[in-house]
Amino acid sequence: MKKKPEFGKYSYEYGFDNHGRLIRVKRVNEFTTPISHFDEEYLIYDKDIIYSLEFSNIGEINVVSKCTYDNGNIVKYERSLVGFEEDANLHFEKYHYKNNRLSELSVFQVTPSIELYDEQKYTVELNGEGKIVKLVGGSIESGIWEKTVFNFKK
Structure with missing residues (x-):
């Protein structure tokens, strides 16, 4: 600056x-x-x-x-x-690769103050340049994976 x-x-x-x-x-x-x-x-x-x-x-x-x-x-x-202790939380993400290319992403959020545990999972589709073109996934509720498709365009 x-x-x-x-x-x-x-x-x-x-x-x-x-x-x-x-x-x-x-x-x-x-x-x-x-x-x-x-x-x-x-x-x-x-x-x-x-x-x-x-x-x-x-x-x-x-x-x-x-x-x-x-x-x-x-x-x-x-x-x-x-x-602040009452607002403490934990957010973490795990990335998985196949052939050195991103293939899957898992997201977890824990917020004890409101007894929230959120888990999301996405499969990743990449183009030839290694850019994300599609995510498929979403929240996991009661062991059921809700899948939504997210397409990315140029």
């Missing part, structure tokens, strides 16, 4: 390590007060895992996440809102 952005306009500042990896994101939190405040996220790299800590404008940890890779492919993403 060259200057502090006007209220209501998003802006980001990025920090990189000497290997060119993103290690810090500073962003405007326009919802705190009419005077913009900044939230910050820090990324920590450990082999095939990237950890993230997100801090509020007053220095409290709001969100923690962990992203796991295998041979350059994301295989699991875990994220938890931890700012």
Whole structure:
């Protein structure tokens, strides 16, 4: 950022390590007060895992996440809102591959405060360029997988 952005306009500042990896994101939190405040996220790299800590404008940890890779492919993403105990939750995604191409995605959401457990599953269809052209799936309720087709066009 060259200057502090006007209220209501998003802006980001990025920090990189000497290997060119993103290690810090500073962003405007326009919802705190009419005077913009900044939230910050820090990324920590450990082999095939990237950890993230997100801090509020007053220095409290709001969100923690962990992203796991295998041979350059994301295989699991875990994220938890931890700012307030009563709002704590867990969101995680699992990615499955066939022949090094994404074939399936599972999404889980656990929100203890409202006793919610949500599970979704999608099969993925890719074109020759490896871009997603179709997702088939949706929520799993009482062991039954509700399948909806999502087509993606250019």
